[in-house]
Amino acid sequence: MATDLAPPPVKAAKVAGHKPDRARTLWRYRWLYLLLIPGLAYFIVFKYVPMRGLQIAFQDFVPFLGYNGSEWVGFKHFVDLFTGPDFGRLMYNTLYLAFLNVIFVFPAPIIVALMLNELRINILKRSVQSLIYIPHFLSWTIVASLTYILFSVDYGVLAGWVHEILGGQKIDYVAQPDWFRPIIILQTLWKTTGWTTIIYLAALAGVNHELYEAARMDGAGRWRQLWHVTLPAIRPTIVVMAILMSGNLLDMSFEQIWLMTNNLNRATADVFDTFVFYVGINQGAFSYATAVGLFKGVVGVLLIFGSNWLAKRLGQRGLF
Amino acid sequence: MSVNQYRSVGSRIFDAINIAVLVGLGMITLLPLLYVLAGSFASESEISSRTFFLWPEKFVTSTYEYIFATDVFIRALLTTIGVTLVGTVIQVALTLTMAYPLAKRYLPGRTLVLNLVIFTVVFSGGIIPTYLVVRDLGMLNSYWALILPLAINPFYLIIVKSFFQELPEALEEAARIDGATEMGVFFKIVLPLSKPIIATFSLFYAVGIWNDYMSPLLYIDDSSKWTLQVLVRQLTGADAQNALSALETVFFPTQGLKFAVVVIATLPILCFYPFLQKHFVKGVLIGSVKE
Numbered sequence: 288m289a290t291d292l293a294p295p296p297v298k299a300a301k302v303a304g305h306k307p308d309r310a311r312t313l314w315r316y317r318w319l320y321l322l323l324i325p326g327l328a329y330f331i332v333f334k335y336v337p338m339r340g341l342q343i344a345f346q347d348f349v350p351f352l353g354y355n356g357s358e359w360v361g362f363k364h365f366v367d368l369f370t371g372p373d374f375g376r377l378m379y380n381t382l383y384l385a386f387l388n389v390i391f392v393f394p395a396p397i398i399v400a401l402m403l404n405e406l407r408i409n410i411l412k413r414s415v416q417s418l419i420y421i422p423h424f425l426s427w428t429i430v431a432s433l434t435y436i437l438f439s440v441d442y443g444v445l446a447g448w449v450h451e452i453l454g455g456q457k458i459d460y461v462a463q464p465d466w467f468r469p470i471i472i473l474q475t476l477w478k479t480t481g482w483t484t485i486i487y488l489a490a491l492a493g494v495n496h497e498l499y500e501a502a503r504m505d506g507a508g509r510w511r512q513l514w515h516v517t518l519p520a521i522r523p524t525i526v527v528m529a530i531l532m533s534g535n536l537l538d539m540s541f542e543q544i545w546l547m548t549n550n551l552n553r554a555t556a557d558v559f560d561t562f563v564f565y566v567g568i569n570q571g572a573f574s575y576a577t578a579v580g581l582f583k584g585v586v587g588v589l590l591i592f593g594s595n596w597l598a599k600r601l602g603q604r605g606l607f
Numbered sequence: 608m609s610v611n612q613y614r615s616v617g618s619r620i621f622d623a624i625n626i627a628v629l630v631g632l633g634m635i636t637l638l639p640l641l642y643v644l645a646g647s648f649a650s651e652s653e654i655s656s657r658t659f660f661l662w663p664e665k666f667v668t669s670t671y672e673y674i675f676a677t678d679v680f681i682r683a684l685l686t687t688i689g690v691t692l693v694g695t696v697i698q699v700a701l702t703l704t705m706a707y708p709l710a711k712r713y714l715p716g717r718t719l720v721l722n723l724v725i726f727t728v729v730f731s732g733g734i735i736p737t738y739l740v741v742r743d744l745g746m747l748n749s750y751w752a753l754i755l756p757l758a759i760n761p762f763y764l765i766i767v768k769s770f771f772q773e774l775p776e777a778l779e780e781a782a783r784i785d786g787a788t789e790m791g792v793f794f795k796i797v798l799p800l801s802k803p804i805i806a807t808f809s810l811f812y813a814v815g816i817w818n819d820y821m822s823p824l825l826y827i828d829d830s831s832k833w834t835l836q837v838l839v840r841q842l843t844g845a846d847a848q849n850a851l852s853a854l855e856t857v858f859f860p861t862q863g864l865k866f867a868v869v870v871i872a873t874l875p876i877l878c879f880y881p882f883l884q885k886h887f888v889k890g891v892l893i894g895s896v897k898e
Contacts, residue, residue: 326705337732426818580733
């Protein structure tokens with residue numbers, strides 16, 4: 288009944304034709320279109336104009352000469368990237384972290400949500416939930432600072448305690464390349480797990496209770512109910528979250544990684560996003576950095592469409 | 608509902624372990640924050656010897672007194688508050704005005720605009736091209752660079768649009784019959800009905816700007832325009848000593864300072880947290896419902 292809700296219709300057109308029709312539509316909804324303009328302007332200026340700027344990945348961009356004056360060099364920067372010494376290291380570091388994310392970060396909220404779901408002391412359930420949501424609202428700078436305060440050798444409490452209790456060498460965890468990945472994963476777990484449980488808890492709240500009744504009648508214990516009722520019920524949610532995650536597979540959280548990177552752990556720390564910033568902004572290699580960013584962006588799009596296609600092939604509802 | 612299944616030994620052990628693990632998770636979340644809070648009130652000697660844990664033996668406020676007597680800190684705090692307030696108003700205004708027309712199913716061109724918005728979630732120009740646009744607009748070292756490039760969060764936009772679609776349409780229709788203009792309907796009917804969601808997303812946007820570190824890192828070189836997050840980073844990072852050489856005359860990076868500045872940057876978030884919590888579950892849930 289959408290048309291009923293529209294503003295009062297104007298008189299029918301006297302002259303048929305495409306153009307006047309369009310003009311009339313514009314005039315009829317002029318206030319709505321007017322409201323739309325500022326937001327649309329935002330998306331054009333800050334999202335679509337930068338897409339035009341991607342062309343500098345195929346140029347030797349000189350800011351002074353601009354987009355039109357700079358020389359076109361084709362795929363030179365991509366060739367440099369793929370054959371250069373950075374690519375292997377960036378790909379390895381990025382994929383390694385992505386892999387650790389899939390193994391540890393992705394299942395964590397599912398497990399916590401299932402555990403919370405089994406908790407029948409309501410006040411305890413709500414207290415734990417309130418606590419584990421908090422880190423989501425703290426900035427990565429705060430999380431990084433907490434990490435430095437807890438882990439660094441100078442004033443880190445954990446480093447100090449571990450040294451006092453276990454003895455041995457005092458380890459400067461935040462400066463060790465080997466400790467970079469564990470620290471990043473711990474940070475991500477701490478900051479994101481609680482928040483993501485909300486989505487799974489919502490899915491769990493929607494499970495039909497008669498299914499549990501039926502399972503119990505059939506003699507299913509708590510484990511079997513979990514396996515045969517609860518998990519299948521939240522499977523669509525898990526699939527959607529997996530698709531969303533796959534698109535972001537190469538998108539390590541820039542702020543997080545950047546904040547934890549220092550000259551000592553750069554070998555394991557550099558990922559595509561921080562590399563783009565480092566090479567582009569700090570060293571001024573705009574074109575090369577843009578080529579790196581474009582490569583990452585295209586792979587991300589392919590991943591999200593690919594996993595969506597896969598999800599549908601496997602009989603699940605995809606995102607689109 | 609049958610309770611028998613919970614009486615078996617295995618079931619009880621499961622419950623006990625479950626409770627222990629979940630309480631443990633809650634503690635792990637809370638302890639670092641409490642530790643930093645305690646540390647910010649501890650004396651320098653207690654921090655270096657780490658004799659305090661959740662309560663300092665000697666309770667001192669000298670670190671805070673020192674911080675609040677420092678221009679650099681006050682300026683960063685005021686900058687952050689100002690940018691957060693102005694930015695949130697702009698973000699909420701732009702989100703609401705864009706979401707309203709997009710909620711009108713009969714509006715020609717609506718699908719096109721929605722697709723344009725969603726496409727930016729999947730694909731973007733990336734860091735460098737966006738940086739060049741901001742630079743070409745002359746916004747480097749301007750507070751606008753912290754606000755305008757983030758003016759609309761597409762996810763929030765879609766959620767607000769869904770919310771507007773759920774509003775009872777009869778109300779708007781009645782107002783139109785009474786002679787209200789489209790603008791009148793939006794300002795007098797729709798916005799007053801949307802107070803809860805406006806509150807929710809105001810808080811979300813405010814937290815986003817308050818916490819933003821990437822924008823100042825990209826767009827602000829001038830240390831007199833630093834925000835609180837940049838200052839936190841400069842004071843507590845691994846390279847704090849080097850980064851601070853420029854500021855050495857005003858700041859002596861004592862350990863207590865690191866604790867206190869983290870507390871101050873976190874406190875507003877924690878103060879607003881109860882209000883956030885009231886709304887966010889609903890916000891997330893509306894967002895996760897597919898159209």
